[in-house]
Amino acid sequence: MLPLFATLLLLLAAPVRDTGVNAEPGAVAAAAVVAPAPAQVSNAGAALTTAPAAAPAHVTDVTDVVAGYADEVAAIMAESLARGRAMERLTALCSTAPRRLAGSPGYLxxxxxxxxxxxxxxxxxxxxxxxEVPHWVRGSTGRVRLVEPAAHAAELPMLALGGSIATPPGGITAELVVVDSLDAGKLLGEAARGRIVLFNGPLDPTLPTTFAAYSGAVGQRGAGATVAARQGAVASLVRSMTTRLDDNPHTGAMHYADDVPRIPHAAISTLAAEKLATLVAAGQRVVLHIEQNCETLPNEQNPNVIGEYRGTTRADEVLVVGGHLDAWDVGQGAHDDGGGCVQALEALRLLKTLGLRPKRTIRVVMFANEENGLAGGRGYAKAHEGELPRHVLALESDSGSFVPRGFSSDATGDTRELLAAIVELLEPWGAGTLVQGGGGADIGPMRAHGVIQVGLKPDSARYFDLHHSPRDTIEQVNPRELALGAGAMAALLYVAADIEPGFTREAAESR
Ligand SMILES: [Zn+2]
Structure with a gap:
């Protein structure tokens, strides 16, 4: 997933949205097409102008309507926990296609x-x-060897980063320089020339969630090679994006700039990074040998996979639920994002099994190429652009399959109020909290078209222990935690797809 991407979108859009919602003609048009809520709007206005201290009348109304769905929510959760098939399906996906990076036979x-x-x-x-997706392959060789000081000679746990070029045949041997951030790397100047640069900034453990810590550090992985090469470095390394100190390396996407020479870029384990930094800090001359033969092949065509549960009386109004079907080529992508995919599939199956068919259509989308391009999310928004004014809401699960705490959304006003009331129905299962945040990278491109963004929010403590690493396997997924998430998604979708008067879409032109 790309929390940084989502954060940037949010930051860019926030000031515009705050000042423009009511002035935009697009808001009126969208509301008229999808789900007008005149009672909510007029009551909210009255509450603000005449009785700011009293509880607005519409809050009670929304809460009452939502509370009417409590029995269905309980039935959905019970079905998921007693007879859910999410774990069975995740096991099938992880054994059928454990390696499924974009362009690979595994993805197909x-x-x-x-x-x-x-x-x-x-x-x-x-x-x-x-x-159309990129097709990068890791190749057969990947190694980082600590050559000097000779007393410390060792192979270091590493993974080439997605999109990186290979080293020349025979590899690269050069002296190491260490920095603790991308910005520090920009100040290296001549100290980088002819060297290998290690970006050793750790994830900040003091931040409230590991996603916030990841967002703060991942720029080193994405742009490290460009920063290093701009100053004459011959290769670059990054400390793995994890809060753990261990010997498990984590891969991920990186990118080059057009105006800078391309140099090989790889991740090493956090313990290896600590060891190198300690030697350099002690004044030792450290020499590394790096060798990798990854390469980028011609682009391929990969599918988004789509299915629907058609609504009854408002079938042309669509709620999207999804995850990304591609995964890095190490481990099995069980948490990232196999779990999110099977939860999305399971949400529809649970509703069908219980005979709960909502008024609006729920469309499941398994997105292609989230990890190294986002072609699936962008392609869906483009291919369905004419239909997006009738897309009400999009829900993504791409934050791991751990125990769900609730949902995230950047929706505001009446939309947020209704969403919060629905999410609160899940409080008995520990998933009743609506926090501020984006929905997910794949549904992000629909945001500019006014589609309400919602993400499942599991506990984040352990996610980056596994993320993009050989340890992201089926054994790391707890069946009950996975089922709680699937049930919570099914419940939210059912109420959101069925409720009247329903959600008013966000103002498209103001975003
Ligand atoms: Zn992901």
Missing amino acids: AAAEWARQTMLADGLENVRWELV
Whole structure:
């Protein structure tokens, strides 16, 4: 996932949205098309102008309507916990296609598995929609060797970063320089020339969530090679993006700038990074040998996999639920994002099994290429642009399959109030909190079109122990935690897709 991307979008959009919501003609048009809520709007206005101290009347109204869904929510959660199939499906996905990076044969195997699963569940309009994706392969060789000081010679746990070029045949041997941030790297100047630069900034453990810590550090992975090469470095390394101190290396996406030479970029384990930094800080001359033969092949066509549970009386209004079907080529992508994919599939299956068919259509989308391009999310928004004015809300699960605490959204005003009331129905299962935040990278491109963004928020403490690493396997997923998330998503979707008067879309032009 790309929390940094989501954060940037939020920061860029916030000032505009705050001043422009009511002035935008797009807001009125969108509300008229989808789900007008005149009672909510007029009551809110009255409350603000005439009785600011009293509880606005519409709060009670919304709460009462939402409370009417408590029995259905309980039934959905019970079905998921007693007879859910999320774990069975995640096991199938992780054994059918453990390696499923964009462009790989594994991705196509996963896409066919998803299509067959949707057909088996009786979903409607099941289809593939192709998007163009990059095709990067890790190759057969990847090593970082500590050569000097000779007394410390050792192989260091490493993974090439997605998008990196190979080293020349025979590898690169050079002296190491260490910095503790991307900004510090920009100040290296001549000290970087001919050297290997290690970006050793750790994830900040004092931040409230590991996602915030990841966002603060991941720029070193994405842009480290560019910063180092701009000053003449011959290769670059990054400390793995994890809060743990261990020997488990974590891969992820990196990118080059057009005006700078491309140099190889790889991640080493946090313990290896600590060891190198300690030697350099002690005044030792440290020499590394780096060798990797990863490469970028011609682009491929990969599908977003789509199916629907058609609504009853408002079937042309759509709620999207999804995760990304691609995963890094190490481990099995069990938490990132196999779990999110099976939770999205399971949400529709639970509702169908219980005979709960809401008024609006719920569309499940398994997105392609989130990890190294976001072509699936961008492609969906582009291909469905004409239909997006009738997309009400999009929900993504891409923060791990750990125990759900609630949901995140950057929605405001009446939209947020209604969303919070629905989420609160999940309080008995510990998932009743609505926090500020984006929905997910894949649904992000729909945000500019006014589609309400919602993300499942599991506990984040352990996510970056596993993320993008060989340890992200099925054994790390707890069946009950996975089922709690699937049930919570199904419950939120059901109420949001069925409730009247329903959500008023966000103002598209103001975002
Ligand atoms: Zn992800």
